[in-house]
Amino acid sequence: METGIGLYIHIPFCRQKCAYCDFYSVLAQPGAIDRYLNSLAAEMRLQGQGQLISTVFLGGGTPSLLTARQISTVLDGVSRYFLLAKDAEISMEANPETLLNTDLAAYRVAGINRLSLGVQVLDNDLLPHLGRRHTAQDALTIITRAQAAGFTNLSCDLIYGIPGQTMVGWQHDLQTITARGLPHLSLYCLEVHDETPLGQAINSGKMQLPDPDLAADMYDWAREFLPQQGLVQYEISNFSRPGFECRHNLIYWHNDEYLGLGPAACSYRSGVRACNVADMDTYACLVQSGQRPVGSSECLDVRGSAAETVILGLRLMSGVDAHKFVQRFGVTLEDVFGDTITDLLQRGWLVSTEKGYALSAHMVPLANVVFRCFLTDTNT
Amino acid sequence: MQQNIRNFCIIAHIDHGKSTLADQLIQTTGTLSQREMVDQVLDNMDLERERGITIKLQTVRLLYQAADGQEYVLNLIDTPGHVDFSYEVSRSLAACEGALLVVDAAQGIEAQTLANVYLALEHNLAIIPVINKIDLPAADPERVKREIEDVIGIDAENAILCSAKEGIGIVEILERIVTEVPPPSGNPEAPLRALIFDSIYDDYRGVITYLRVVDGTLAPGIKIRMMATGAEFEVDDVGIFTPSQTPLPELTAGQVGYMAASIKNVKDTRVGDTITLAKGGAKEPLPGYKQIMPMVYCGLYPIDTVQYEDLRTALEKLQLNDASLVFEPETSDALGFGFRCGFLGLLHMEVVQERLEREYGLDLITTAPNTVYQVTLNDGSVRKVDNPSDLPPAGSIAELAEPYVKASIIVPSEFIGNMMELCKDKRGNFVNMDYLDSNRVVLIYELPLSEILYDFYDQLKSRSKGYASLDYEIIGYRPSDLERLDILINGEVLDALSTIVHKDRAYSKGKALVQKLRRIIPRQMFDVPVQAAIGNKVIARETVKALRKDVLAKCYGGDISRKRKLLEKQKEGKKRMKQVGNVEIPQEAFMAVLKVDE
Numbered sequence: 016m017e018t019g020i021g022l023y024i025h026i027p028f029c030r031q032k033c034a035y036c037d038f039y040s041v042l043a044q045p046g047a048i049d050r051y052l053n054s055l056a057a058e059m060r061l062q063g064q065g066q067l068i069s070t071v072f073l074g075g076g077t078p079s080l081l082t083a084r085q086i087s088t089v090l091d092g093v094s095r096y097f098l099l100a101k102d103a104e105i106s107m108e109a110n111p112e113t114l115l116n117t118d119l120a121a122y123r124v125a126g127i128n129r130l131s132l133g134v135q136v137l138d139n140d141l142l143p144h145l146g147r148r149h150t151a152q153d154a155l156t157i158i159t160r161a162q163a164a165g166f167t168n169l170s171c172d173l174i175y176g177i178p179g180q181t182m183v184g185w186q187h188d189l190q191t192i193t194a195r196g197l198p199h200l201s202l203y204c205l206e207v208h209d210e211t212p213l214g215q216a217i218n219s220g221k222m223q224l225p226d227p228d229l230a231a232d233m234y235d236w237a238r239e240f241l242p243q244q245g246l247v248q249y250e251i252s253n254f255s256r257p258g259f260e261c262r263h264n265l266i267y268w269h270n271d272e273y274l275g276l277g278p279a280a281c282s283y284r285s286g287v288r289a290c291n292v293a294d295m296d297t298y299a300c301l302v303q304s305g306q307r308p309v310g311s312s313e314c315l316d317v318r319g320s321a322a323e324t325v326i327l328g329l330r331l332m333s334g335v336d337a338h339k340f341v342q343r344f345g346v347t348l349e350d351v352f353g354d355t356i357t358d359l360l361q362r363g364w365l366v367s368t369e370k371g372y373a374l375s376a377h378m379v380p381l382a383n384v385v386f387r388c389f390l391t392d393t394n395t
Numbered sequence: 396m397q398q399n400i401r402n403f404c405i406i407a408h409i410d411h412g413k414s415t416l417a418d419q420l421i422q423t424t425g426t427l428s429q430r431e432m433v434d435q436v437l438d439n440m441d442l443e444r445e446r447g448i449t450i451k452l453q454t455v456r457l458l459y460q461a462a463d464g465q466e467y468v469l470n471l472i473d474t475p476g477h478v479d480f481s482y483e484v485s486r487s488l489a490a491c492e493g494a495l496l497v498v499d500a501a502q503g504i505e506a507q508t509l510a511n512v513y514l515a516l517e518h519n520l521a522i523i524p525v526i527n528k529i530d531l532p533a534a535d536p537e538r539v540k541r542e543i544e545d546v547i548g549i550d551a552e553n554a555i556l557c558s559a560k561e562g563i564g565i566v567e568i569l570e571r572i573v574t575e576v577p578p579p580s581g582n583p584e585a586p587l588r589a590l591i592f593d594s595i596y597d598d599y600r601g602v603i604t605y606l607r608v609v610d611g612t613l614a615p616g617i618k619i620r621m622m623a624t625g626a627e628f629e630v631d632d633v634g635i636f637t638p639s640q641t642p643l644p645e646l647t648a649g650q651v652g653y654m655a656a657s658i659k660n661v662k663d664t665r666v667g668d669t670i671t672l673a674k675g676g677a678k679e680p681l682p683g684y685k686q687i688m689p690m691v692y693c694g695l696y697p698i699d700t701v702q703y704e705d706l707r708t709a710l711e712k713l714q715l716n717d718a719s720l721v722f723e724p725e726t727s728d729a730l731g732f733g734f735r736c737g738f739l740g741l742l743h744m745e746v747v748q749e750r751l752e753r754e755y756g757l758d759l760i761t762t763a764p765n766t767v768y769q770v771t772l773n774d775g776s777v778r779k780v781d782n783p784s785d786l787p788p789a790g791s792i793a794e795l796a797e798p799y800v801k802a803s804i805i806v807p808s809e810f811i812g813n814m815m816e817l818c819k820d821k822r823g824n825f826v827n828m829d830y831l832d833s834n835r836v837v838l839i840y841e842l843p844l845s846e847i848l849y850d851f852y853d854q855l856k857s858r859s860k861g862y863a864s865l866d867y868e869i870i871g872y873r874p875s876d877l878e879r880l881d882i883l884i885n886g887e888v889l890d891a892l893s894t895i896v897h898k899d900r901a902y903s904k905g906k907a908l909v910q911k912l913r914r915i916i917p918r919q920m921f922d923v924p925v926q927a928a929i930g931n932k933v934i935a936r937e938t939v940k941a942l943r944k945d946v947l948a949k950c951y952g953g954d955i956s957r958k959r960k961l962l963e964k965q966k967e968g969k970k971r972m973k974q975v976g977n978v979e980i981p982q983e984a985f986m987a988v989l990k991v992d993e
Contacts, residue, residue: 023952038953203948231943252948267952281953288956313956323959330950382946384920387966390959 019067025277034146063096079109083121170199176230334373479740493576579649587611689737696733
């Protein structure tokens with residue numbers, strides 16, 4: 016496998032904003048997508064210098080609002096301005112309802128080889144709480160069709176901790192989905208952001224979050240159940256059959272380099288984290304006039320980079336790789352975090368692995384407690 | 396000259412228009428031009444203007460050309476408007492011969508007014524009733540006149556009908572001051588006696604003493620002695636308030652003004668003390684001096700320990716201007732280094748806290764306030780305890796006494812039941828009830844001061860739809876069935892949360908407190924028991940269940956910076972908590988005692 020960088024392409028269009036979502040997206044107006052694809056090509060021209068790309072991830076927004084032909088245009092651009100590895104993983108996020116009247120095989124032909132479906136929950140009473148437009152049946156239909164179209168590398172997103180969701184409902188969803196034999200699942204605890212419609216509904220008392228202990232129980236149950244179905248937990252929120260881990264996301268957790276294209280997309284290159292402007296018009300204007308559409312950037316010091324490497328690495332069940340750490344920073348993990356590591360090992364919050372250190376199983380749901388130990392005080 | 400001086404004050408309830416009236420008097424007499432007027436000239440601390448209260452006294456000299464053709468000097472001496480400062484009120488009344496009794500034409504007499512007017516009568520002041528706000532639609536001056544006559548027992552037939560806001564009745568007030576307030580009676584030939592009624596600290600000149608010369612003459616160069624403290628000084632400067640300080644060659648009997656004498660500390664110029672000559676001075680001081688003792692204590696701790704010295708400096712500076720503020724260093728197991736501070740009352744405490752935070756930029760944790768307890772030990776010795784955690788073990792205490800107050804509550808009769816219920820809840824003893832008129836009563840209760848410290852005033856207002864007014868005076872110590880309630884967190888006593896409670900309340904208070912703390916203390920990595928205990932006996936327990944889940948579900952390319960910053964912020968937030976043993980306790984826990992519903 017060649018080692019290249021990851022390429023994230025943001026498709027900032029939605030038919031309707033989900034109630035919990037705080038990502039940047041706009042409503043898809045006629046013609047807007049084609050205009051956007053022009054801007055995207057302009058940004059590729061600016062950023063592309065033939066870099067080797069080992070993974071492409073089309074995220075959103077709702078990438079599945081693009082037709083197979085439009086996807087093909089995007090990927091043609093990637094091939095033109097970058098060096099796309101032959102075995103590249105090319106993922107696309109999709110909302111079930113957008114694919115009901117499409118030929119899924121056409122997306123495979125266009126180059127997509129991994130599909131990530133936003134199923135969220137298989138309960139038609141809960142889906143509207145999330146502002147989703149599909150039904151449970153839509154989701155299951157699309158899973159069947161995707162498998163039929165040859166998407167062996169297929170993943171589903173599921174959400175737990177939804178207002179009104181029960182343990183029984185959660186167990187039923189996981190059982191139904193695993194029965195379909197998908198090789199990958201992402202399970203997300205509902206995060207409530209104040210500025211989203213869901214956040215406002217909860218803050219105003221119109222809706223009530225379930226007991227946090229119920230969400231903890233749901234997570235625990237999944238962590239026990241999924242491995243029995245052959246889906247191994249490889250990251251805090253991700254489970255897969257061995258070999259089906261999302262290679263693109265592994266780049267993030269290995270703290271390796273990636274390039275993000277599109278408004279609000281972020282990049283990490285040469286120690287600099289940069290994010291594009293989160294506004295479609297500004298973005299278009301900048302790239303069309305030949306300027307990089309960067310809105311904010313942050314250059315991390317070595318200590319900050321080291322802390323991020325550890326925190327991201329510990330999200331993986333395999334843990335943070337001590338050998339790679341030395342290669343990267345020229346010092347050992349113990350040189351930088353010796354006292355913290357000793358303390359955490361003593362408390363039983365970390366375990367030593369062959370390659371380095373990992374969260375002990377009982378600390379996975381409490382990962383933030385460990386992560387905070389690796390951060391320096393902001394005001395000292 | 397003395398014949399043409401009139402010294403007077405204004406007695407009024409908060410919001411009944413004292414400051415507006417004072418402004419009108421200043422303007423009408425031409426003391427300040429329109430241009431120089433700031434709204435409500437007399438309240439000159441920001442805090443005073445914001446809260447509509449008077450803390451430091453202000454004084455202004457008005458020159459008035461009366462209808463009889465003569466010019467008069469009218470000295471208006473401000474009075475503080477809050478029960479915490481009733482001693483200061485009595486001293487400023489003692490500096491006057493007359494008082495304007497200002498009553499709101501719609502609302503009638505309130506408890507604070509009543510208390511102050513009785514004080515004024517005790518000092519034999521001429522009282523001129525003024526019914527203010529007659530322009531209001533709800534004004535009922537006849538009813539208010541009757542109320543003044545029935546309740547206070549003074550003739551209100553000739554009460555001045557006034558609207559300070561509209562400038563109605565102002566000249567009549569000035570005339571009546573001239574004709575009804577007697578001129579000062581002191582003897583200009585006798586040895587100097589001057590009454591101190593306030594003092595302020597000036598960075599350049601030291602303490603500026605506000606005084607009323609009763610006998611003799613005060614002039615620069617004279618050597619003086621404070622009769623209560625014995626301190627001696629040489630006078631640098633004397634003068635009057637116009638309202639800014641204006642020097643004069645001397646102040647003679649009857650005059651009101653200021654004195655600077657290179658005094659370093661306000662403690663040397665105690666309110667109520669008498670100034671006389673260092674040599675050949677008066678034999679007898681003026682009556683009424685009392686050394687006032689703080690009645691309410693709390694611990695003040697810097698949130699960030701590096702601010703400890705800043706806090707000390709700030710307290711010292713405030714003390715320069717505030718002789719009734721006391722403090723001494725204190726150490727708490729839970730809160731570290733801080734100060735035990737004593738105040739005249741709750742308002743005084745709030746004002747000091749607010750000034751420390753606002754003017755000195757300090758971040759403070761304040762422990763719940765408590766009164767001073769009087770402990771008689773088995774060996775017969777008596778001591779005062781101003782911190783619940785200093786209370787000796789129950790076995791060694793023969794008697795525990797707490798300060799009681801006599802409270803007057805004026806309230807519409809429909810709320811009598813609510814008020815009685817409240818006072819009973821607060822361990823009050825009913826003393827008396829009088830009808831002010833057909834629908835208002837004054838209720839007299841004796842209550843433990845400690846009960847008033849909590850939510851008494853808020854309850855009073857909420858159970859009377861805001862109509863009740865309250866005044867109280869401390870009437871001394873009384874034995875009570877009290878005990879110390881300790882709070883244990885994870886098995887350790889949190890000293891800053893110890894309180895002294897009545898035995899009948901210990902259980903309900905303990906229960907309410909641990910329930911409240913269970914909600915405030917964030918979940919930790921292990922179960923944290925929160926217990927309330929009397930001595931070794933646990934009377935209530937709750938558990939803060941161990942944290943089950945603290946993890947960010949998503950962390951992809953666009954999230955990394957944001958999520959790292961979020962974690963950093965959380966870490967910062969945890970640093971602001973107090974670490975007690977293994978447990979992180981947020982600051983609001985230390986004020987929880989104040990806000991429990993039993």
